[in-house]
Amino acid sequence: SLPKDVTIIEVGPRDGLQNEKNQVETEVKLKFIQQLKEAGITEMELTSFVSPKWVPQMKDAKEIMTRADLVERSIALTPNAKGVELALEAGANSLAVFVGVSNTFNQKNINRTTAESVEALTPVILKLKEQNVFVRACISTAFYCPYEGKVEVDEVIELCRQFVALGVDELSVADTIGMANPVESYELFTRLRQSFPSVLLTAHFHDTRKMALANIFASLQAGIDRFDSSAGGLGGCPFAKGATGNVATEDVVNMLNSLKIDTGIHLDTLFLAIDTIAPHVSHPIETGMYRLYQNE
Ligand code: HMG
Numbered sequence: 001s002l003p004k005d006v007t008i009i010e011v012g013p014r015d016g017l018q019n020e021k022n023q024v025e026t027e028v029k030l031k032f033i034q035q036l037k038e039a040g041i042t043e044m045e046l047t048s049f050v051s052p053k054w055v056p057q058m059k060d061a062k063e064i065m066t067r068a069d070l071v072e073r074s075i076a077l078t079p080n081a082k083g084v085e086l087a088l089e090a091g092a093n094s095l096a097v098f099v100g101v102s103n104t105f106n107q108k109n110i111n112r113t114t115a116e117s118v119e120a121l122t123p124v125i126l127k128l129k130e131q132n133v134f135v136r137a138c139i140s141t142a143f144y145c146p147y148e149g150k151v152e153v154d155e156v157i158e159l160c161r162q163f164v165a166l167g168v169d170e171l172s173v174a175d176t177i178g179m180a181n182p183v184e185s186y187e188l189f190t191r192l193r194q195s196f197p198s199v200l201l202t203a204h205f206h207d208t209r210k211m212a213l214a215n216i217f218a219s220l221q222a223g224i225d226r227f228d229s230s231a232g233g234l235g236g237c238p239f240a241k242g243a244t245g246n247v248a249t250e251d252v253v254n255m256l257n258s259l260k261i262d263t264g265i266h267l268d269t270l271f272l273a274i275d276t277i278a279p280h281v282s283h284p285i286e287t288g289m290y291r292l293y294q295n296e
């Protein structure tokens, strides 16, 4: 049966903008975050503390994190100990580490093999859990890798097991390049739910092939009630060939509304947040619900 409530983790200010060529002004990002909060978002990835040489768009991470109107769970992405230190100094109350199941993708994204990344993150995560910091582990290329092809369910489970053993609070498991289908989504999330009953389990779909809503529905049926999405459907990882936007928050909320599943998100306010960011990104925002709103 379907859940009554679903939590949306808004990733627009981070995943949504990281691949954007125009350098978006810090003030615009802060207003976007503020309006997302007003729309009812309680968990949000605000920015990432990564190398500004790798991802120039995120070079204002410190200013974003120190000045933003924080939500209950204000998450910063951190690839390594240095990022963790900077994010905590800036006031992040939750951190997200990220590792790809596929070695080739992980190398291109964070310049280490998957095993090297887990090894380097191990003492970092253990220390964060001693300090009671909320830790989310983002697991990339959990279905397909743009360089290595199909990824096996057992490999995903094995990598997740390593993070769960370190005490992470949440797994956000990602279809990085939007290639999963609903049967694959149902199977992976069913296995994950059975394997890790005590962690928060979140699905992160990119909508490259317009299968994200179908995948979300399949994941709901597998018992998942947490989804990452991005206002305006912005997003994509700069180091994953062929990656495009995340599933759009407004389209997810609309689908859930029509299924009588509550998200606590007000669409009218969400559209105002999209109005704020739309003029600053280099392509028109053409998600189903945003277009309807614009034509009203
Ligand atoms: P590296 O070159 O191997 O790092 O990059 P290094 O440790 O050798 O350091 C090189 C330089 O970077 C040094 O500066 C460091 O101080 C600096 P220099 O001496 O040359 O001036 N540096 C940093 N600066 C700021 N913050 C830091 C930091 N760390 C080192 N944290 C590194 C390794 C991880 C830094 C690099 O590869 C990187 O920043 N990668 C980020 C990639 C990224 O942001 N990808 C997108 C996010 S993941 C994603 O989108 C997927 C997800 O959405 C799920 C899905 O859809 O799959 C989550």
Ligand code: MG
Binding pocket: 015, 174, 176, 204, 206, 235, 236, 237, 246
């Ligand atoms: Mg992503």
